[in-house]
Amino acid sequence: MEKFFSLYYKGQPLKVFSPHHRAALYVILGVIILLYIFRDKLREEPLKKTSRYTIGTLLLVQQLLYYAWHIYTGIWSLQESLPFNLCAVTIFLEIIMLFSERYDIFEIIYFFGLGGATQALITPDIQGYGFPHFRFFQFFIAHGLIVIIVFYMVFVYQYRPTIKSIIKTFKMLIAFGIIVAVVNLLTGGNYSYLCEKPPSPSLMDILGPWPWYILSLLGIATLTFIIVYLPFAIKDYIEKRKEVKKAKSKV
Template identity: 45%
Template sequence: MNNSFVLFSSSHLLALLVLVIASWLLYAFRHKLQKSARTKIIMRYALILLLTGSEAVLDIWNVAEGTWSLQYTLPLELCSLTLLLSIVMLLTRSRLLYGILFFAGIGGALQALITPNLGYAFPHIRFYQFFAAHILIVLASLYMTWIENYRPTWKSIGLTMVFLNIAALIVGIIDYFLGSNYMFLMHKPSTASILDFLGPYPVYLLSEEGIALLIFTIMQLLFFVLPSKISKAGKTRGHSAG
């Protein structure tokens, strides 16, 4: 039996479908959820517990398997950082963290979900942990958007780029001294990823900057700018008809 993860296999596509369904349910029932303070508290702390649990499962598994090491299992990948910060965001309801995580968290987690750097196929525990953790990162920011009514600004994109570069600098220094490759700052991952299309090292690091800025801009337009314009246009037509 092949235990290696296969990109866009039936189990991979099913995991992506789980994200789509969970996101749709959150959006479809947003108005009902907004009305109940108790429900919002329960949902917020449920996300906190699930995010914490997913990280704990990874650490426990690495220790149990004897694979824990400074070079490979510290929480220094972008998605590990955004997962931990998502917990802090949900606990504190920080608007500053939200503005960063809406872009860095969702953008990074979606890239990881579509092209996972994962060596284990369904039904391995690492398969479940990987997809659960990344789906929860996305849902944490969507919860703050659709249920708590938080909104990022254009300034948030700039802050996100600053955050990413500071994180890359710090993690890059750690990579240098540990001989590690967190955030793929030293070389590309061994599995297929979007980095394969961005040129050789270190060109792909610069390409990532431009792509990140483009993706964040598109997210701002699709999630907030265009819906706002469409809503205003509809209200204007309604007043005109009246």
């Protein structure tokens, strides 16, 4: 058990798309598929409320365990342990949303979750830790739940974003970036990788040096928001076409 929580990990570090990495991704994908299959059942009370509270509690517990691990190993610091990474903010927003059913928060976490956490899952940055260390499980549970909860709200609660949601989320992203920049300046940290790129391979590696990769990331974020909105845009277009054809047939 001590090795499980140890700061010094002597096992093999996680490699992108290694068997353990792929297995974690398959589990997350499997849960999403199950959510879709059983979406009607999950809409029934009291299961609907129970599942929402259970997922929210699980998300909160894993995040508290992450901070507890920082304290236990003696690495807690203002530079690395504050919740000023995009995924950490998304986690706390999702917890509030799950316990309050707030649609206005869903509008933001839909894009933050699918845009940010998905990229993190594909190129995980776990500082050299791997299976079966605590950080391996915590990382994939945290980021996996971020994505799973987005689909949960879409499938079960039938929430959906709008064009205005994209604009709202982009404004939120800019405001968050300004706040994080100030926090980094005050603490000497590198929250949200605004000061330098992560040590592990990531999309940022092909986006140029600092600070230009930050501007590139804003462009990619905008494109990503549009892409993840496309399923709803296509659905709206198809339904509108059907309505037009139906109206013409009655004439």
